[in-house]
Amino acid sequence: MKKITSRFIAAASAAALLAFSGCSGSDKGLTIAVPNDTSNEARALLLLQEQGIIKLDPDAGITATVTDITENPQNITFNEVEAAQLPNVLQDVDYAVINSNYAIDAGINPVEDSLAIESSSSAYANILAVKEGNENSAKILALKAALESSRVADFIAEEYGGSVVSVVENPTDGTDPSIDYSSIAGEVITVAASPAPHAEILAVAKEILAENGVELDIREFTDYVQPNNVVESGEVDANYFQHTPYLDDFNSENGTHIVSVAPIHVEPMGIYGGKQTSLDVALGK
Numbered sequence: 376m377k378k379i380t381s382r383f384i385a386a387a388s389a390a391a392l393l394a395f396s397g398c399s400g401s402d403k404g405l406t407i408a409v410p411n412d413t414s415n416e417a418r419a420l421l422l423l424q425e426q427g428i429i430k431l432d433p434d435a436g437i438t439a440t441v442t443d444i445t446e447n448p449q450n451i452t453f454n455e456v457e458a459a460q461l462p463n464v465l466q467d468v469d470y471a472v473i474n475s476n477y478a479i480d481a482g483i484n485p486v487e488d489s490l491a492i493e494s495s496s497s498a499y500a501n502i503l504a505v506k507e508g509n510e511n512s513a514k515i516l517a518l519k520a521a522l523e524s525s526r527v528a529d530f531i532a533e534e535y536g537g538s539v540v541s542v543v544e545n546p547t548d549g550t551d552p553s554i555d556y557s558s559i560a561g562e563v564i565t566v567a568a569s570p571a572p573h574a575e576i577l578a579v580a581k582e583i584l585a586e587n588g589v590e591l592d593i594r595e596f597t598d599y600v601q602p603n604n605v606v607e608s609g610e611v612d613a614n615y616f617q618h619t620p621y622l623d624d625f626n627s628e629n630g631t632h633i634v635s636v637a638p639i640h641v642e643p644m645g646i647y648g649g650k651q652t653s654l655d656v657a658l659g660k
Contacts, residue, residue: 418499422493426491432444500641523546534572
């Protein structure tokens with residue numbers, strides 16, 4: 376299992392990153408930071424509702440925002456923050472709801488350090504994605520097969536110990552029998568990814584592809600926008616960093632034409648304590 380220490384990174388300008396919204400704070404000034412992009416904010420709020428901290432308008436579903444909170448017993452202030460910055464502002468708030476990839480990258484262990492973690496989040500499986508029309512190219516099918524391999528599934532289980540979970544139901548040997556690998560030998564597949572865990576997982580796929588004469592060029596990005604932009608422009612062949620609800624929102628808002636090729640793993644979202652060490656205060660205990 377990958378050793379992830381509890382290292383909460385603090386940015387000097389963290390306070391400037393907080394965009395306050397929702398109800399005014401309680402007498403104790405409780406604050407919870409959540410992602411500010413539509414799909415991940417809804418996911419965070421649904422987790423908070425699951426824990427009994429708030430209640431949402433039942434019609435809001437996976438598009439919920441803080442304006443859909445119908446019950447907020449502790450009168451908590453919700454701070455909407457760029458997802459990648461949530462670990463940086465953790466020390467300045469009582470709690471933060473953080474995507475596991477950003478938690479891991481910040482040295483936070485989702486299994487050991489979270490106060491609560493999603494019990495089921497298969498709808499948010501991270502996907503391999505390409506520009507529409509490229510789904511069935513030999514290079515993409517080769518990359519898909521490598522990511523769906525038992526070697527990748529085993530790596531995820533051993534490296535992350537439950538912080539990242541494979542969703543591939545029938546792992547392969549890493550190859551696709553429909554592909555003539557000699558026809559793509561010597562070619563390069565470019566893929567955009569976030570550093571952890573995506574680039575780490577892709578490193579295993581890279582080894583599998585190399586064994587079949589194909590090179591994988593992994594390009595790391597630290598934001599949620601550029602990986603889709605470079606796929607849309609054709610600068611890179613594929614990306615691996617997001618879940619389908621986020622991609623659907625991105626396509627809708629930006630007029631892009633990116634599609635899912637396959638779900639690979641899920642990163643359970645967690646609630647982490649900043650100024651608090653348990654959920655008791657948020658629950659009014």
